[in-house]
Amino acid sequence: MNAIGDCVEKRVSRRTLLATSATLVGVGAAGCLGSNTESVSVLAAGSLAHTFEDHVGPAFENETGIEVHGEYYGANAVMRMVEDRTKHPDVVVSADATLLRDRLYGEFTDWDVEFAANSVGIGYNDETTFGRRLEDGEPWYELARETDEGDLAIGDPNLDPLGYRAVQAFELAEKEYDLDGFRDEMMDVVYEEPDEPQIVAGVESGSRAGAVVYRNMAVDHESPFLEFPDAYNFADPDRADHYATVEFTTDEEGYTAEGRPVLYNATVNDEADEPEAGHQLVQFLVENPDLLDDAGLTVGDGIPRAKGAVPEEIDV
Structure with a gap:
């Protein structure tokens, strides 16, 4: 058997236990x-x-x-x-x-x-009060201050960069708008999602009003998304020095991450x-x-x- 035929034979024999014959035709066509x-x-x-x-x-x-x-x-x-x-x-x-x-x-x-x-921003549910007011143009940080505990989610900052970037974004927003104590306020009320791929699911179901997510995560789920300004969306390489003015140190490893572009x-x-x-x-x-x-x-x-x-x- 020639090389291509041998390759297809191997792929088909492995998948006969896992797939239908229709699937096998597609696999064979893919080749190696x-x-x-x-x-x-x-x-x-x-x-x-x-x-x-x-x-x-x-x-x-x-x-x-x-x-x-x-x-x-x-x-x-x-x-x-x-x-x-x-x-x-x-x-x-x-x-x-x-x-x-x-x-x-x-x-x-x-x-x-x-x-x-x-880039980093807020994915939100437009059927919640938070989402409707956000779409009416009210500043996200003012709305965030009014949310109840658990209404907003971030990734677990000790497990993933999305989590510590959310914390860093809160701190940069605090500086940007002169919001005394804003970072600490947010950390007292946000839910820290330990399973990053699931962070948008709570927003979609309505159990969370919003979550700090990457743009692609909102695109994946076709969810409304408000991108943060360049000052704290971590998307502008020219602002690397500005992002680096904030940092986060993880609990377990003690790893310190400066703010930096995504x-x-x-x-x-x-x-x-x-x-x-x-x-x-x-x-x-x-x-x-x-x-x-x-x-x-x-x-x-x-x-x-x-x-x-x-x-x-x-x-x-």
């Missing part, structure tokens, strides 16, 4: 363009769950025949799982480029590629089972900015951008 590897494992920031499951994964498999098996957690938790080897991914993706470098460089990798950016980066674990497939996936992220844009991310000037000893398989 460039690798005999059947899957690549990804451990990624929770805000990218829909991006990978609905956009990147299907498109990558269609092009290469390689399935993406993803798991999604707060990026702090992702780094901890890699460090203690609780998880053993081929590709690691962070919502904070500096976090990945601080935690994984040296032992697990010595390179990464920044492939997309994002940049997603990816690397291949030195201990990867399928490094070739991992390199292909990172290259795919580099080569498909329109796909990422459709998913609600931003690929602007200066992206993609490589750092460290990037392997020759990656062309940025």
Whole structure:
């Protein structure tokens, strides 16, 4: 049997236990363009769950025949799982480029590629009083001060960058509008969602009036979204020094994160089972900015951008 036929045979035999014959026809058509590897494992920031499951994964498999098996957690938790080897991914993706470098460089990798950016704001339910007043143009921070405990959600700042960026946004807004004590007020009333991919679900159901989320998360769920101003949306690279005037230190690891622009980066674990497939996936992220844009991310000037000893398989 030729190489392509052999590849299809392997994929079909594995999936006969998992799929219908109709599914097998689609899998066979996908082929194995460039690798005999059947899957690549990804451990990624929770805000990218829909991006990978609905956009990147299907498109990558269609092009290469390689399935993406993803798991999604707060990026702090992702780094901890890699460090203690609780998880053993081929590709690691962070919502904070500096976090990945601080935690994984040296032992697990010595390179990464920044492939997309994002912005921070409030995803809200327009059927709640908070949402209706927000759409009427009332300042979000004044409305936030009037909310009851648990009405607004943020990510757990000890588990993911979205969480600590929410805290940092509160602090920057406090400075921006001279809102004495605003950060502490917010931390007394917000609900800290430990499962980042679920943070929008509470807003959709109406159990939360709103949540501090990334733009792509609102796009994923087709939810109303109010982007914060550049002064605290962490989307403007030219304001990096301004963002860095605030910081947050996590409880368990004692990791201190300065405020910084939202940049997603990816690397291949030195201990990867399928490094070739991992390199292909990172290259795919580099080569498909329109796909990422459709998913609600931003690929602007200066992206993609490589750092460290990037392997020759990656062309940025």
